[in-house]
Amino acid sequence: MDTLEFLQSTQLFSDIPAEQLGILSRSAREKKYAAGQFIISESDEVQSFFIVKKGMVKLFKTSFDGKEQTIYLFRPGEMFCLCSTLNASVYPADAMALEESTLLVLPGDVLEVEARQNPRILFNMLSVLCHRLKDTLTLVESLSLKEIPQRFASFLLMSTRQSDGKGGDIVELPVTQRELAKMLGATPETLNRVMKKMVEEGMISMQGRFIKTLNRKALEELAGDGLE
Secondary structure, eight states, X not given: OOXXXXXXXXXXXXXXXXXXXXXXXXXXXXXXEOTTOEEEOTTOBOOEEEEEEESOEEEEEEOTXXXXXXXXXXXXXXXXXXXXXXXXXXXXXXXXXXXXXXXXXXXXXXXXXXHHHOHHHHHHHHHHHHHHHHHHHHHHHHHHHOOHHHHHHXXXXXXXXXXXXXXXXXXXXXXXXXXXXXXXXXXXXXXXXXXXXXXXXXXXXXXXXXXXXXXXXXXXXXXXXXXX
């Protein structure tokens, strides 16, 4: 898939005229990152925005004592650093490739020019940002109001809904348990104990990265009200 076709497949540019997409695709450059390689660091000057073409990227914050909190995972077709079009001077978090990844890097000023000419780009951008804000608020609520078992149950229920839109029984963890622990604000050891206890209580079964829900009602009760 060439750059133009790829841009057409993304949420941001799916309904944008080919002429404008041609301008954006010609300004884009493809860049490869190894697993564990930083893409952009907090406080870096923002000049471009990125679209994941292959692989996976995590957005995260690190505290003064070295504790890491994963905020968002970006998969193929998803974009980040959209603040490059909003006159932001620095990036608010770190971004790192979780696996070997290929990204499209587009100049923020080029997108800004095209967005001014076609407001549809701005509406699409607003949709992306609103969805991301909702996910972030859900994360904040989970970290501040729920214990680790509740957070993991919420994660499983949300993941099954996202995997097929119907709330299926099986979900494949998108990351390692260590990375998942960072997402949930837990230590790997604590998360491992929670998973084992859920297996023992018949809520789930596990095989590698695949987790099967055996008792959805029990998971919903554990996750708490307001999940659905």
